Amino acid sequence: MIETANLSKHFGLIRAVDGIDLNVREGEVLALLGPNGAGKTTTVRMLAAILRPTAGWARIAGLDTVREARQVRRIVGLLTEAPGLYSRMRALEYLDFFGQLHRLSPAQRTIRSEHLLRRFDLWDARYQRLGEYSKGMRQKLALVRAMLHDPLVLFLDEPTSAMDPYSARQVREAILELRREKRTIILCTHNLGEAETLADRIAIIRRGRIAALGSVPELKRRLLGDPLFELRLGTSLDGLLPLLEDLVQLREYGDNWVRYTTQTPEMVNPRLMQRLIEHGAPVITLSEVPRNLEEVYLRIVNEVQSDAA
Ligand code: ATP
Numbered sequence: 001m002i003e004t005a006n007l008s009k010h011f012g013l014i015r016a017v018d019g020i021d022l023n024v025r026e027g028e029v030l031a032l033l034g035p036n037g038a039g040k041t042t043t044v045r046m047l048a049a050i051l052r053p054t055a056g057w058a059r060i061a062g063l064d065t066v067r068e069a070r071q072v073r074r075i076v077g078l079l080t081e082a083p084g085l086y087s088r089m090r091a092l093e094y095l096d097f098f099g100q101l102h103r104l105s106p107a108q109r110t111i112r113s114e115h116l117l118r119r120f121d122l123w124d125a126r127y128q129r130l131g132e133y134s135k136g137m138r139q140k141l142a143l144v145r146a147m148l149h150d151p152l153v154l155f156l157d158e159p160t161s162a163m164d165p166y167s168a169r170q171v172r173e174a175i176l177e178l179r180r181e182k183r184t185i186i187l188c189t190h191n192l193g194e195a196e197t198l199a200d201r202i203a204i205i206r207r208g209r210i211a212a213l214g215s216v217p218e219l220k221r222r223l224l225g226d227p228l229f230e231l232r233l234g235t236s237l238d239g240l241l242p243l244l245e246d247l248v249q250l251r252e253y254g255d256n257w258v259r260y261t262t263q264t265p266e267m268v269n270p271r272l273m274q275r276l277i278e279h280g281a282p283v284i285t286l287s288e289v290p291r292n293l294e295e296v297y298l299r300i301v302n303e304v305q306s307d308a309a
Helices: 040-047 069-075 091-101 106-119 135-147 165-180 192-198 216-224 241-245 265-278 293-308
Strands: 002-011 014-024 029-033 055-060 076-079 153-157 184-188 201-206 209-214 228-233 249-253 257-261 283-288
Touching (some): 014 055, 014 209, 040 153, 069 076, 091 106, 201 293, 209 293, 216 293, 228 265, 265 283
Antiparallel strands (some): 228 283, 249 257
16 A cells, blocks of 8 residues: 655755655554654655655555655545644634545535544534644644545554543544554554554664564564563472473573573473473463563664764
């Protein structure tokens, strides 16, 4: 659904985006992560056909974002970081205006606006001027505007950054629902938990390039190594370590616990349990030690810092 090759944007000497190759399939949610100034917003603006690449190309549903920019804009929705709202307009008028730009019929405009305003709890504020909206309300309205024409592809640049926890959850639920409806979504976010919950794959961007791309389990394995397990016994480990050594790589241990890694936990862990039971060792717990996306992210970002040093 989204395809790019060597997609690049230079502003004078600044290489904001520097050769991005991407393939996002229909119904996929891809999260773009990366430090401030890494090039996420610039990438999204090129994909949404509102910024022309310096080099390379992008296609949305097979349409070229430069030569077929108009058609692209018709099938994509964009929520930008700092949505420019028309402060004197009221929410309904505002949506009606954008509905007209998208060539929706009056009936479609009324139905879609009401449905979406209700869904994001803005219906009661439909006659309020946008200048009087709070930051979070503005962001929700910008999302409503991005969804108004029921686009196939949505670019959401930090969609929950100004929202209270309840509203942020509403937006996350909306994103999951859109994914079930096979909409394709690119989500720029600094909220790693949000990326981990919502995204099928994650691309970490640094200095305008993709530094890492994959699903969360893939990235964890690639950057943090094999999964780590912790075994706790109801007795001392004395004399039992040799039972484990030929099956797993021991990392650290105490009197009654051990942490180890293995490439093939689905084969190794049952064998290991069987051995311990045969030796009468009381196993209290065997669990994977959770490693979060933050560790992966920081590793990539720290590489940047050491590259720059
Ligand atoms: P953030 O996480 O802070 O939103 P980002 O990853 O979205 O950052 P971009 O906004 O894409 O980053 O910016 C990438 C780089 O391009 C930055 O160095 C920025 O200063 C530069 N840049 C972006 N837009 C312009 C512009 N219109 N003119 C000149 N430089 C620009």
